[in-house]
Amino acid sequence: MICKTCEIELTIDNTYPQDHRYCNKCGQKHAVFLTGRRIILESMRSMNLESKIIQTRTLIKEAVREFGLDKVYISYSGGKDSTVLSHIAKGIYPDILHIFANTTNEYPETLEHIRWEQEENHTNIITVIPKDVHGEIWTFKKVVEHYGYPMYSKRISNAIRTYQHTITEKTRNNSLEYINRNFKKYSKYKELPISDKCCDKLKKEPLKRKARELGMECAILGILASESYQREKDWLEYGCNVFHVRKDNQCKPLSFWTDEDILEYIERFSVRISKLYDMGYSRNGCMYCGFGVHLETDGSNRYQLLKKSHPLQYSYLVKNFESLLIDFEISYK
Ligand code: SF4
Ligand SMILES: [Zn+2]
The missing domain is CATH 3.40.50.620 (HUPs)
Incomplete structure (x- = not known):
C-alpha cells in the first residue's frame, strides 16, 4: 500500500497508526486538517x-x-x-x-x-x-434471502458480509481481527445471514x-x-x-x-x-430495516411500535423474519 498523499510505500514502521491510509508525516498533517474542519462544522452548527x-x-x-x-x-x-x-x-x-x-x-x-x-x-x-x-x-424479502438481513449498523453488516466472503485464510483472519477490534460485542453474530x-x-x-x-x-x-x-x-x-x-x-x-x-x-x-x-x-426509514434497532429502547423499538401502529405489516415481519430476529437477539414482541 502507498500513502494517500505522498505515495511513498507504507510499512509497519512508517504507517500513521490512527489512519492506515497515510504515512506518519502526512497522517499528522491530515489530523491537523480534520481538527480545523471540526471547528468549522461546530461554528456552522451554531449559526x-x-x-x-x-x-x-x-x-x-x-x-x-x-x-x-x-x-x-x-x-x-x-x-x-x-x-x-x-x-x-x-x-x-x-x-x-x-x-x-x-x-x-x-x-x-x-x-x-x-x-x-x-x-x-x-x-x-x-x-x-x-x-x-x-x-x-x-x-x-428477496434481498434478505439472497444476501442477508441489514442488521445493527451498516459498518457491522459490512464487516460481517466481508468476513463471510473471504476466500483465503489470511483475509479471513484480517476481517475477523477487524470485527474483534471494532465491534467485539457483535462477533458472535458473524455466521448469521447479515449483510449491508x-x-x-x-x-x-x-x-x-x-x-x-x-x-x-x-x-x-x-x-x-x-x-x-x-x-x-x-x-x-x-x-x-x-x-x-x-x-x-x-x-x-x-x-x-x-x-x-x-x-x-x-x-x-x-x-x-x-x-x-x-x-x-x-x-x-424502511419498516423492517435493522440498522440502529439495537440502540432503540426495548419496549418501544421500531418493531414493537410497528406491532401497535401497523398490525398487518407487523404480522408480515413475524411471518417472514421471526426466527432471524430471535437469532439476532432483537426484541420484537
Ligand atoms: S434503509 Fe431500507 S434499503 Fe437501506 S438497508 Fe435498511 S431496509 Fe434496506
Ligand atoms: Zn505520506
Whole structure:
C-alpha cells in the first residue's frame, strides 16, 4: 500500500497508526486538517436558522450553477429532512426534479405523503422501484434471502458480509481481527445471514440507474452530518458540495443542520410532513430495516411500535423474519 498523499510505500514502521491510509508525516498533517474542519462544522452548527437557510440556498444554487437545473435532482425519501430540503429548493426552483426510491419496505404513511406531494403539492417527483440491470424486481424479502438481513449498523453488516466472503485464510483472519477490534460485542453474530447489500439493491442502484438514464449529474441530498459517524467523517473530509472529486457529484446542503433546526423550520414554515411522525416515530426509514434497532429502547423499538401502529405489516415481519430476529437477539414482541 502507498500513502494517500505522498505515495511513498507504507510499512509497519512508517504507517500513521490512527489512519492506515497515510504515512506518519502526512497522517499528522491530515489530523491537523480534520481538527480545523471540526471547528468549522461546530461554528456552522451554531449559526441561527436564518443564516443556515441562506447558506443552504447558496449551496443549492452552486450545484445548479455548476451542472444546470436539468442535471440536478433531489434524492427524496419522504422523510422530514428531505421534505425540508425540498421546501427550500422548491422556493428557488419550483420544478426541480425529485427522485424517490420506493424500497418496497416503506411505511404506508410515507407513500401517502409522496402521493400528496406529487398530486396536491405539485412537486415534480419520479418514483423508481428496485430493478436490477436485467429488469428483475427486488424486494426486501428477496434481498434478505439472497444476501442477508441489514442488521445493527451498516459498518457491522459490512464487516460481517466481508468476513463471510473471504476466500483465503489470511483475509479471513484480517476481517475477523477487524470485527474483534471494532465491534467485539457483535462477533458472535458473524455466521448469521447479515449483510449491508440491501441499500445498494433497493435504494442506491435503482436511484443511480434512473439518474443516469435521465442524464443527471448531481444529487442533492437531505442528510445531516450528525446522523452517523460515517456522514460526519465524510463532511470533515469533503464538505457540503462535493463536485468533480469523487465518483458521484453530491450537494449536501443540510449537512450542518441539527435535528432541532429541522423541527424549527417545519414549525416556522408550516411544512407538511408524513403522518408517521405523529404516531410515535422519529424516523421514516424502511419498516423492517435493522440498522440502529439495537440502540432503540426495548419496549418501544421500531418493531414493537410497528406491532401497535401497523398490525398487518407487523404480522408480515413475524411471518417472514421471526426466527432471524430471535437469532439476532432483537426484541420484537
Ligand atoms: S434503509 Fe435498511 S431496509 Fe431500507 S434499503 Fe437501506 S438497508 Fe434496506
Ligand atoms: Zn505520506
